[in-house]
Amino acid sequence: MTTATVTPRGTPGKQAEKKPETKAGKKPGNQADKQAGKQAEKNAEPQFIPNIVVFACNWCSYAGADTAGVNRVQHSPNFRIIRTMCSGRVTPGFVLKALQLGADGVLVSGCHFGDCHYQFGNYRAVELFEKTKGLVRTLGLEEGRVRLEWVSAAEGSRWGEVINEFEGQIKALGPSPLNLHPKRSGQTA
């Protein structure tokens, strides 16, 4: 489903090649490096391609991403979606784990207020996101690396805007300080 969304027009073959890597998903950092490598070869100058993880709720935002794909909304392909049943499921632990494993930015996306499939899930998401922001700041990472957005199933174009905007924000911040070190702090079970 998502593949359609992130495929830049005219390069479907390439996307298909990349897919297994995305699926393996264990070392997003390495993939960013590889992508960065490819890009560098093409442009002959290294460029920072952010590694963005998006948590999208099943009922609105994930469908919104799908709409963006169906409507061929042009937007950056540098993100990976993780589908959750509701934005209220995305606890600070999820977001921090993504950052720890090499994400440069994490976007949490859910339904607009009043539209949550579970009624109050996105109010819960706001509370959880406040905690996440506090932890991110104390850890010494920029608060701008995490973001909470509401995108409905019909808002394909808005999805594209949000993604592009967030990518710009992360590009401005540069790579996560955790990715500057060659060996990451390790994986816990």
Added chain:
Amino acid sequence: MSTKKEQLKKSRANWCLECGKCTAVRPISQANGTYSPRRLLAEGLFYGGEDLVSDSSLWSCLTCQLCSARCPADVKYSNYMRDVREDAYKLGIGGQPTHSGAMQAVWDIQASPTLLPNRTEWLEPDMKVQNKGDFVYFVGCLPFYEPLFGKDFDFSPLSIARDTVRILNRIGIEPVVMDTERCCGHDVYWLGQQDKFETLARLNIEQIKASGGKTVITACPECALALDHLYNKHIGPTGFQVKHIAEVVADNLDKLSFNGYQSEVTYQDPCRLGRFLGVYDQPRKVLEAIPGVTLREMQRIKAGAICCGTTNWTHCDATSKQIQKRRLTEARDTGADTMVTACPKCQIHFRCARCSPEGSTIDIKVTDFVNVVAQALGLSGADCRAGE
């Protein structure tokens, strides 16, 4: 991986007299009748033990050392559990993290040397701290607990840090507070993640040395245990001594004049401060020195105290809640209105139990030792009587 022979020698399991006291006293066994330390030891050491690494009982041990305190043969059960956890960690097996792994990620991220944490935002203008000096105040995880638990449990973990600095100032100590301090590594150590523990320990030792600290003061028993015993044992002589704030206050009682604090309190011995570090009397001495405070002791205290039911942000379940509720009931039955603990984690766990439907009927407040002292000195901004 250590061999069975080494583990047997270290754990002293062959000295077991089969008296069964360890099962009888263990907080877990009391709430969950099938849990037996002896059986796990035997399973691990004599019957293969392949299953023990993937057994969830491995992670439910609270490492509170109560069984060792009672054992006539000095069998080191908690330490054995820790060694098996190290084996499990090497095989990629871990316990079930609580709070969806938020604290686990916080430790792991802090182990990255390129990170520059931002941990001193909570300091207020009236607090006197310095960049270099003999005394270091090691804050620990409090700045992380603030966003994570403050709202849910209706208290401010950082008030413990603020009050500690104010008390130290009153005593005449201007401590160093390190902006880029790391997690002390206590929890990763007990989860068997030796490599992470060593990384965190080295980062901390380096900073403390750079600050010129000769005495490290902390308001967290786990930090005290890690900085004192664990660093010296696993990294090498650190060259600084470590004190819990209760010891510092007890030593400086003559410099403090209390306004008073009207309350009947009972004191909860944190396992790390009591059984591990042997600090039982200092906090009691301080509490008794405060005019207006009556100390009422629970039935099981000091070396026999029951711990707060969960540890290392791993494996919190119905058994943990049972342990917490029993302890809260025991505290209430003393007739005290407040349970004072010297460990921020104890407070979080007991407050969590108070939020459960059953726990909310146990009418006792929970607060930190530091908050009580600061209030009695007229220093605290935090209302430590909150959290009903």
